Amino acid sequence: MAATGNGSLLSALREVVGPEAVLYDPDELAVYEYDGALDRARPDFVVFPQTAEQVAGVVRVCNRYGVPFVARGAGTGLSGGAIPVRGGVLVVLTRMNRIQQVDYPNRVAVVEPGVINVTVTEEVAPDGYYYAPDPSSQKACTIGGNVAENSGGPHCLAYGVTTNHVLALDIVLPDGNMLHVGGPAPDRPGYDLTGLLTGSEGTLAIFTRAWLRLMRQPEAVRTFLAIFDRLDDASETVSDVIAHGIVPAALEMMDKLTIEAVEPAVKAGYPPEAEAVLLIEVEGLRESVDVQSELVRQVCQFHRAREIREAETLEARERLWAGRKGALGALGRLAPNYCLQDGVVPRTKLPWILRRVAEHGRKYGFRIANVFHAGDGNLHPCILFDEREPGATERVLECAAAILKDCVDAGGTITGEHGVGVEKQNWMPWLFSEADLDAMARLKRCFNPKELLNPGKVFPTTKSCVELSGDVVERAEKLGIPLV
Numbered sequence: 001m002a003a004t005g006n007g008s009l010l011s012a013l014r015e016v017v018g019p020e021a022v023l024y025d026p027d028e029l030a031v032y033e034y035d036g037a038l039d040r041a042r043p044d045f046v047v048f049p050q051t052a053e054q055v056a057g058v059v060r061v062c063n064r065y066g067v068p069f070v071a072r073g074a075g076t077g078l079s080g081g082a083i084p085v086r087g088g089v090l091v092v093l094t095r096m097n098r099i100q101q102v103d104y105p106n107r108v109a110v111v112e113p114g115v116i117n118v119t120v121t122e123e124v125a126p127d128g129y130y131y132a133p134d135p136s137s138q139k140a141c142t143i144g145g146n147v148a149e150n151s152g153g154p155h156c157l158a159y160g161v162t163t164n165h166v167l168a169l170d171i172v173l174p175d176g177n178m179l180h181v182g183g184p185a186p187d188r189p190g191y192d193l194t195g196l197l198t199g200s201e202g203t204l205a206i207f208t209r210a211w212l213r214l215m216r217q218p219e220a221v222r223t224f225l226a227i228f229d230r231l232d233d234a235s236e237t238v239s240d241v242i243a244h245g246i247v248p249a250a251l252e253m254m255d256k257l258t259i260e261a262v263e264p265a266v267k268a269g270y271p272p273e274a275e276a277v278l279l280i281e282v283e284g285l286r287e288s289v290d291v292q293s294e295l296v297r298q299v300c301q302f303h304r305a306r307e308i309r310e311a312e313t314l315e316a317r318e319r320l321w322a323g324r325k326g327a328l329g330a331l332g333r334l335a336p337n338y339c340l341q342d343g344v345v346p347r348t349k350l351p352w353i354l355r356r357v358a359e360h361g362r363k364y365g366f367r368i369a370n371v372f373h374a375g376d377g378n379l380h381p382c383i384l385f386d387e388r389e390p391g392a393t394e395r396v397l398e399c400a401a402a403i404l405k406d407c408v409d410a411g412g413t414i415t416g417e418h419g420v421g422v423e424k425q426n427w428m429p430w431l432f433s434e435a436d437l438d439a440m441a442r443l444k445r446c447f448n449p450k451e452l453l454n455p456g457k458v459f460p461t462t463k464s465c466v467e468l469s470g471d472v473v474e475r476a477e478k479l480g481i482p483l484v
C-alpha cells in the first residue's frame with residue numbers, strides 16, 4: 001500500500017465508522033485474506049460500515065489517501081473477487097443486514113447489501129412469496145455479493161439469474177458520490193445502469209441497497225431423483241427434457257464421486273452405486289405440473305434411467321435438496337482442498353465435456369467430482385487435491401485451464417455464475433478480442449478512473465487495459481497462457 005502514513009489513515013477511517021469498526025491487527029486481518037477460491041492477499045485495514053453514508057465516507061477517505069478499496073460480503077466468492085490483491089481497505093458490508101421494506105402489492109423487497117440471500121425468502125415465505133435466485137451458498141452469501149457476481153442457482157433455469165430480479169440499486173461510486181439507479185417501472189428511459197452494475201464484480205460501484213423482485217410460490221411442485229448407471233445417459237436426458245418443451249424449475253446433476261461424498265455427510269438418499277443422478281423439479285399450476293412430470297418420467301426412461309423416485313412429502317423433497325446444497329461442503333471429506341470451476345457449454349455438449357473432464361483428471365492425476373446446474377449447461381468440475389503436495393496447486397490450475405478452454409472451444413464460456421475475478425482474468429482473451437476488452441476497460445474507467453475500487457480484477461493486461469498484479473503474471477507465465 002502507498003506509504004501515506006497508516007496512522008493518519010487509521011484515524012480517518014475510525015472517524016467515519018467508529019473505532020470498534022476498524023481492524024488492523026495482522027492476526028485479525030488474516031481472516032480476510034481469502035474467499036472461496038485459491039488466491040490470497042491481506043488487506044491493510046478492514047472496516048464495517050453500518051450505513052450508506054459511512055460507506056461513502058470510507059470511500060472518500062480512500063480517495064484522499066490514494067489507497068485501493070474492495071467491497072466484501074460473506075467472502076464465499078469462487079473467483080477471488082473480494083481478495084484485495086493490492087492491499088488497502090476491505091469494506092465489509094455484513095453489518096448492513098436489514099430487510100427495510102416488503103411491498104407485496106408491488107412484489108418488491110428493499111434490502112441492505114449484507115442481507116443473507118436465504119433470509120429474504122424466509123422473511124416472505126409465510127405470506128406465499130419467495131426470492132428466486134438461490135445459490136447453493138444461499139445460507140451464507142449476501143445480496144451485495146449476489147448482485148456483484150450476477151449469481152445463479154438451481155432455480156435460475158426457469159426464472160433467470162440475479163439480473164432478472166434486481167429492480168434498482170443505491171450505490172456509492174468510486175469517488176464517494178451516492179446515486180440511485182433503476183426503479184420499479186419497466187422499460188425506463190436512459191441507459192440500463194442497474195443491468196450494467198449487476199455482474200460488475202465489485203469493480204464499478206459499491207451497492208448499499210437493493211430493490212428485489214419477489215415471486216409468488218407456485219401452486220404445485222414435484223421433485224424427482226432420476227438414477228442412472230451411465231453418465232452419458234444422464235447428460236443426454238438433460239438436453240432431451242428441454243427439447244421436449246419442458247423448462248423445469250431446476251435440473252441438477254451429481255456424479256458418482258459427488259454422491260460418495262454427499263451420502264455419508266447428508267444422508268439424502270442418493271444410491272451410492274449410481275454413476276449419476278438428476279434432481280429435477282417441475283412447478284406451476286397443478287394440471288401443467290402433472291403433464292410435465294409425466295413427460296419428464298418418459299424422457300428419463302427413454303434414456304435408461306434405472307429408477308425414478310419422486311419426493312412424496314415436503315420432508316423428502318427437502319432431503320433431496322439438502323444433498324445437492326450440501327454437496328460442495330461434503331467434498332471436503334474426500335480431499336483437503338478442491339478447486340471448483342465454473343464453465344458453460346451448450347447443453348447438447350454435456351456428454352462430450354464430461355468425458356473431457358474425466359480425461360483431464362486422468363492426465364493431471366486428480367479426481368474430479370461433478371455437481372452442477374445441468375439444465376443451463378453450467379458445469380462445476382471440482383478438482384480434488386492437497387495443496388501441501390509440492391506443485392499440486394500449479395497442476396490444478398493447468399487442469400482447470402484445460403477444462404475451461406474446452407468449454408470455450410465447444411461454444412461456451414469460462415464462467416456461468418462465479419465471475420472472472422483474479423482466477424480467470426488471463427483466460428478472457430479466449431473469449432474477447434483486444435478491441436472488446438478495450439471497450440470494457442474504457443467503460444470501467446468512466447466509473448472507476450483512478451482504479452482504486454477493486455483493482456487487478458477481471459481484465460488481463462494489455463497496452464490499453466488494466467495492469468495485472470505480479471502474481472497473476474507469474475502464474476500466467478508458468479501456465480504458458482498468452483497475455484494479450
Ligand SMILES: Cc1cc2nc3c(=O)[nH]c(=O)nc-3n(C[C@H](O)[C@H](O)[C@H](O)COP(=O)(O)OP(=O)(O)OC[C@H]3O[C@@H](n4cnc5c(N)ncnc54)[C@H](O)[C@@H]3O)c2cc1C
Nearest residue numbers: 073074075076077081136142144145148151152202207417
Ligand atoms: C459452497 C458454495 C456454493 C456456491 N454456489 C453458488 C451457486 O450455486 N451459484 C452462484 O452463483 N454462486 C455460488 N457460489 C459463489 C458465491 O457464493 C457467490 O458468488 C456469491 O454471490 C458471493 O456472495 P458473497 O456475499 O460471499 O460475496 P463476496 O465473496 O464477499 O464478494 C464477491 C464479489 O462481490 C463484490 N461485492 C460484495 N459485496 C458488494 C457490494 N455490496 N457492492 C459491490 N460489490 C460487492 C466483491 O467485491 C467481490 O468482487 C458458491 C460458493 C460456495 C462457497
